[in-house]
Amino acid sequence: xxxxSLIRNGIIKENPVLVLLLGTCPTLAVTxxxxxxxxxxxxxxxxxxxxxxxxxxxxxxxxxxxxIPCYIVVxxxxxxxxxxxxxxxxxxxxxxLGLFIPLIVVNCIILGRAEMFANKSSVVDxxxxxxxxxxxxxxxxxxMGSIREVLGSGAWFGFNLTADIIDPMAIFMLAPGxxxxxGCLVALINYLSxxxxxxxxxxxxxxxxxxxxxxxxGKGGCAQ
Numbered sequence: 642x643x644x645x646s647l648i649r650n651g652i653i654k655e656n657p658v659l660v661l662l663l664g665t666c667p668t669l670a671v672t673x674x675x676x677x678x679x680x681x682x683x684x685x686x687x688x689x690x691x692x693x694x695x696x697x698x699x700x701x702x703x704x705x706x707x708x709i710p711c712y713i714v715v716x717x718x719x720x721x722x723x724x725x726x727x728x729x730x731x732x733x734x735x736x737x738l739g740l741f742i743p744l745i746v747v748n749c750i751i752l753g754r755a756e757m758f759a760n761k762s763s764v765v766d767x768x769x770x771x772x773x774x775x776x777x778x779x780x781x782x783x784x785m786g787s788i789r790e791v792l793g794s795g796a797w798f799g800f801n802l803t804a805d806i807i808d809p810m811a812i813f814m815l816a817p818g819x820x821x822x823x824g825c826l827v828a829l830i831n832y833l834s835x836x837x838x839x840x841x842x843x844x845x846x847x848x849x850x851x852x853x854x855x856x857x858x859g860k861g862g863c864a865q
Contacts, residue, residue: 644769651773657750658781659830660838664750667741668782669819675798678786679779680734684723684742686775689751690768691719693759697767700760712755717746750774781826788822789813 657663664685671681695715696703703711724742727735735742745751754774759767791797793813795804803809812818830838 644765647766647769648773648776651770651775651777652780653777655774656777656781656830657774658778659826662827663753664748664778665823667744667748668785669816669823671738671741672782672786672789672819672822673793673814674737674790675783675786676734677737678782678784680727680731681738681741682775682779682782684727684738685745685748685751685778686771687723688716688719688745689754689775689778690771692716692751692755693767693771694764695719696755696759697762697764708760709752709756712752713746716751716755720745750778785819785822785826788826789818793818 651657655661658665658668667681667685672678692712692715696712699711699715720743723745724735727738727742754770758770762770787797791802792810794811795807795809796802810818813822
């Protein structure tokens with residue numbers, strides 16, 4: 642896989658929100674405006690790139706049995722740095738995003754890329770994967786935030802667009818509007834790709850790291 646495709650995959654082919662359906666909690670919660678979506682996306686991308694690089698560098702010294710706790714410690718360190726930077730230089734965005742900045746620690750996109758990619762790849766490839774996934778996440782949040790802000794408040798990035806022309810639909814600023822917008826975007830992606838975009842996951846023992854020593858592996862059950 643060439644370097645450019647690592648970035649392109651995260652934006653289009655394996656978009657973490659619209660294709661892999663990951664990170665839906667912050668996606669639904671913070672996208673009441675375009676600026677909130679961009680702020681959350683860029684913050685997550687910074688943590689994703691830095692943690693991917695660090696984990697790729699440390700993969701040979703992290704014991705396999707405690708790799709997940711180690712990943713979380715690394716991610717938490719970068720989240721703390723990002724949180725302090727937002728408090729210092731972008732307090733308005735920090736206040737708007739609130740608890741969802743610390744919750745980046747448990748964002749399944751970051752932990753998933755650490756386990757599935759950075760743990761097995763070079764530093765450069767891991768950094769590019771983080772950039773691609775981060776851009777894809779930011780784009781999805783920006784798109785959702787823009788749609789909800791325009792329809793829900795008649796504004797975009799704080800500028801009045803349609804509020805004086807048509808009455809804003811306040812439901813788009815609430816949870817039902819978030820679910821509706823998200824569902825429409827996923828349905829659109831699935832329609833344009835003729836059903837090939839959304840990843841279909843089969844649950845089984847093949848992808849489990851403990852399968853080799855598990856007595857239930859291949860017998861339809863799991864002892865974990």
